[in-house]
Amino acid sequence: xxxxxxxxxxxxxxxxxxxxxxxxxxxxxxxxxxxxxxxxxxxxxxxxxxxxxxxxxxxxxxxxxxxxxxxxxxxxxxxxxxxxxxxxxxxxxxxxxxxxxxxxxxxxxxxxxxxxxxxxxxxxxxxxxxxxxxxxxxxxxxxxxxxxxxxxxxxxxxxxxxxxxxxxxxxxxxxxxxxxxxxxxxxxxxxxxxxxxxxxxxxxxxxxxxxxxxxxxxxxxxxxxxxxxxxxxxxxxxxxxxxxxxxxxxxxxxxxxxxxxxxxxxxxxxxxxxxxxxxxxxxxxxxxxxxxxxxxxxxxxxxxxxxxxxxxxxxxxxxxxxxxxxxxxxxxxxxxxxxxxxxxxxxxxxxxxxxxxxxxxxxxxxxxxxxxxxxxxxxxxxxxxxxxxx
Amino acid sequence: xxxxxxxxxxxxxxxxxxxxxxxxxxxxxxxxxxxxxxxxxxxxxxxxxxxxxxxxxxxxxxxxxxxxxxxxxxxxxxxxxxxxxxxxxxxxxxxxxxxxxxxxxxxxxxxxxxxxxxxxxxxxxxxxxxxxxxxxxxxxxxxxxxxxxxxxxxxxxxxxxxxxxxxxxxxxxxxxxxxxxxxxxxxxxxxxxxxxxxxxxxxxxxxxxxxxxxxxxxxxxxxxxxxxxxxxxxxxxxxxxxxxxxxxxxxxxxxxxxxxxxxxxxxxxxxxxxxxxxxxxxxxxxxxxxxxxxxxxxxxxxxxxxxxxxxxxxxxxxxxxxxxxxxxxxxxxxxxxxxxxxxxxxxxxxxxxxxxxxxxxxxxxxxxxxxxxxxxxxxxxxxxxxxxxx
Numbered sequence: 001x002x003x004x005x006x007x008x009x010x011x012x013x014x015x016x017x018x019x020x021x022x023x024x025x026x027x028x029x030x031x032x033x034x035x036x037x038x039x040x041x042x043x044x045x046x047x048x049x050x051x052x053x054x055x056x057x058x059x060x061x062x063x064x065x066x067x068x069x070x071x072x073x074x075x076x077x078x079x080x081x082x083x084x085x086x087x088x089x090x091x092x093x094x095x096x097x098x099x100x101x102x103x104x105x106x107x108x109x110x111x112x113x114x115x116x117x118x119x120x121x122x123x124x125x126x127x128x129x130x131x132x133x134x135x136x137x138x139x140x141x142x143x144x145x146x147x148x149x150x151x152x153x154x155x156x157x158x159x160x161x162x163x164x165x166x167x168x169x170x171x172x173x174x175x176x177x178x179x180x181x182x183x184x185x186x187x188x189x190x191x192x193x194x195x196x197x198x199x200x201x202x203x204x205x206x207x208x209x210x211x212x213x214x215x216x217x218x219x220x221x222x223x224x225x226x227x228x229x230x231x232x233x234x235x236x237x238x239x240x241x242x243x244x245x246x247x248x249x250x251x252x253x254x255x256x257x258x259x260x261x262x263x264x265x266x267x268x269x270x271x272x273x274x275x276x277x278x279x280x281x282x283x284x285x286x287x288x289x290x291x292x293x294x295x296x297x298x299x300x301x302x303x304x305x306x307x308x309x310x311x312x313x314x315x316x317x318x319x320x321x322x323x324x325x326x327x328x329x330x331x332x333x334x335x336x337x338x339x340x341x342x343x344x345x346x347x348x349x350x351x352x353x354x355x356x357x358x359x360x361x362x363x364x365x366x367x368x369x370x371x372x373x374x375x376x377x378x379x380x381x382x383x384x385x386x387x388x389x390x
Numbered sequence: 391x392x393x394x395x396x397x398x399x400x401x402x403x404x405x406x407x408x409x410x411x412x413x414x415x416x417x418x419x420x421x422x423x424x425x426x427x428x429x430x431x432x433x434x435x436x437x438x439x440x441x442x443x444x445x446x447x448x449x450x451x452x453x454x455x456x457x458x459x460x461x462x463x464x465x466x467x468x469x470x471x472x473x474x475x476x477x478x479x480x481x482x483x484x485x486x487x488x489x490x491x492x493x494x495x496x497x498x499x500x501x502x503x504x505x506x507x508x509x510x511x512x513x514x515x516x517x518x519x520x521x522x523x524x525x526x527x528x529x530x531x532x533x534x535x536x537x538x539x540x541x542x543x544x545x546x547x548x549x550x551x552x553x554x555x556x557x558x559x560x561x562x563x564x565x566x567x568x569x570x571x572x573x574x575x576x577x578x579x580x581x582x583x584x585x586x587x588x589x590x591x592x593x594x595x596x597x598x599x600x601x602x603x604x605x606x607x608x609x610x611x612x613x614x615x616x617x618x619x620x621x622x623x624x625x626x627x628x629x630x631x632x633x634x635x636x637x638x639x640x641x642x643x644x645x646x647x648x649x650x651x652x653x654x655x656x657x658x659x660x661x662x663x664x665x666x667x668x669x670x671x672x673x674x675x676x677x678x679x680x681x682x683x684x685x686x687x688x689x690x691x692x693x694x695x696x697x698x699x700x701x702x703x704x705x706x707x708x709x710x711x712x713x714x715x716x717x718x719x720x721x722x723x724x725x726x727x728x729x730x731x732x733x734x735x736x737x738x739x740x741x742x743x744x745x746x747x748x749x750x751x752x753x754x755x756x757x758x759x760x761x762x763x764x765x766x767x768x769x770x771x772x773x774x775x776x777x778x779x780x
Contacts, residue, residue: 384473
């Protein structure tokens with residue numbers, strides 16, 4: 001990627017940035033050199049992003065100049081996982097009487113905020129997604145950003161017309177924004193659960209499902225029940241929070257969600273990280289032991305695990321045998337075809353190998369199917385069918 | 391480990407060694423510095439071993455001084471894997487009329503030879519195992535080594551009294567040596583299959599099972615049948631060879647062997663390599679597609695895969711929950727308790743955390759149970775049960 005800006009030539013800029021971050025100037029230089037701190041492009045070039053976690057700053061954090069200083073939109077805080085519910089929850093939230101439990105939805109994370117008086121939708125990695133930004137402008141009550149320019153919405157985008165994690169499970173026709181946190185710019189400080197809910201309700205935003213506040217003592221048992229119910233609908237799991245949002249959050253997921261991840265992972269077996277696969281398998285082991293499963297349940301879990309692995313593997317291996325290439329299908333829905341062009345350019349910039357089909361008119365809008373090609377798995381599988389050795 | 395020998399101080403030795411290997415002296419120095427070339431210890435200190443593949447020299451290759459030069463015992467050649475039988479075999483052995491098919495047994499690899507007029511059993515990594523060496527002296531016809539001091543036996547040790555890969559599947563009461571190759575010292579050149587068989591027979595050695603020479607054209611189909619039969623007995627698979635031993639060999643394994651590997655891997659889920667796990671899973675995918683399995687067979691394979699993963703995982707997670715540590719059990723059988731002491735010392739040198747139980751007299755011999763502790767999986771699992779996050 002060509003660099004249009006050259007920070008190294010602007011010592012005054014570097015000095016101000018170093019001052020804002022509390023780093024020395026050498027370090028800021030180094031971050032730019034390594035591309036740990038980099039710019040978005042085109043009209044979003046003014047937005048810097050952290051491509052790596054640096055000190056207390058999450059990867060994906062975005063910042064931009066404002067009034068001769070900088071404004072920061074903090075990245076998504078990492079949410080650590082409980083491998084077993086008991087004693088993990090009790091230990092982690094020790095001292096609290098109750099924990100707040102919210103649904104963890106299976107979509108993609110996005111932050112929505114205003115920067116330079118412009119609405120932007122920022123991905124987990126700190127890119128400005130033109131498609132999501134356009135959807136945010138169409139679907140969200142923008143009055144919120146006028147009233148609270150200092151706040152950032154942290155949410156999940158779900159639904160079939162989503163180019164990243166396309167699921168049909170949520171009864172969403174196209175795409176929808178479900179908000180789970182409101183955080184302040186600069187500090188990244190979150191609002192308490194009750195304050196957040198009050199504001200989201202007032203502005204008519206969709207919120208992730210709230211299962212209430214649950215006494216710490218009974219939380220593991222209650223959450224087990226919630227997880228079983230969510231699992232039946234193929235829903236992902238829960239995030240367990242301090243109602244005041246002071247202690248860090250925990251997550252826990254359903255077996256169905258683990259298996260769904262595995263189905264995706266093994267379809268693209270040569271590009272998925274080994275640790276990603278293993279961690280999902282190991283979760284199944286802990287869950288069956290913690291839930292003291294009897295023989296019939298255990299057999300069912302084994303079968304589900306085996307099928308979640310072997311079925312997509314077989315499908316990929318077979319389709320390559322039949323001369324096809326392996327790809328992931330997604331789609332987007334737009335009012336204006338310019339958004340398609342912008343999004344196509346955006347994916348190209350990110351190095352994603354995607355083929356866009358012809359737009360199909362649907363009512364006032366257009367649907368565009370996208371095939372994201374998985375070159376590594378396709379090539380490897382093809383080579384094996386041609387007699388290559390492992 | 392303290393170095394008793396100091397090669398750096400003996401430039402004349404380095405010069406001769408460099409000359410023998412065809413390397414320059416600097417490179418030999420470097421190999422010693424990096425411990426890529428290292429010594430065995432105690433009475434076997436005179437035996438150098440390659441701890442890494444260097445140029446054309448396999449890892450595990452051993453060499454020692456003889457008549458002011460060196461004699462080399464080449465390591466086990468890597469045998470590459472056919473992921474699918476057709477077209478891989480036809481392509482790899484192109485130009486041959488027939489291929490020789492031998493059973494690949496599931497034990498541990500060892501080379502037996504004389505060095506300095508002493509019988510030694512060398513592991514895959516180039517260590518001299520005192521237990522295996524003692525067993526070789528007891529069980530093999532040593533006349534062979536007098537008649538052919540220039541030859542090395544390459545074999546598999548199987549049976550329950552084997553401290554590395556303990557299997558009860560071969561109808562071997564204690565341990566047995568099954569020979570699969572005879573190779574020349576220095577060059578590593580193997581005898582042809584027929585010559586090898588003739589000599590092994592003459593000296594009364596056990597040989598790995600020979601399935602005959604099979605026309606190249608029908609080999610994939612024939613080998614599929616052999617693999618199915620072997621699999622039913624939980625046997626591992628086959629090695630496919632050029633009868634003249636000029637072209638390199640190929641291997642192919644049964645589903646049962648893949649699953650057996652997975653059972654072992656997931657029992658010690660935190661120490662097993664992720665690639666080891668994945669490769670065995672992917673083999674199942676290719677086999678089910680190549681063998682065009684119908685629904686019932688496929689479901690069975692899914693169930694077997696799921697159980698091979700989840701069953702050992704559950705067992706390990708459960709036993710740690712119940713306050714136990716995870717270990718691997720093995721046993722050895724000896725005539726002389728000195729062999730136990732030597733073997734215990736040997737494992738300690740290799741950094742294996744093993745607990746030896748009291749020897750039990752059985753006839754003229756002693757059985758000793760060994761528990762090899764898996765600290766990493768035990769610790770990780772225990773931490774999770776105490777509420778640690780992933």
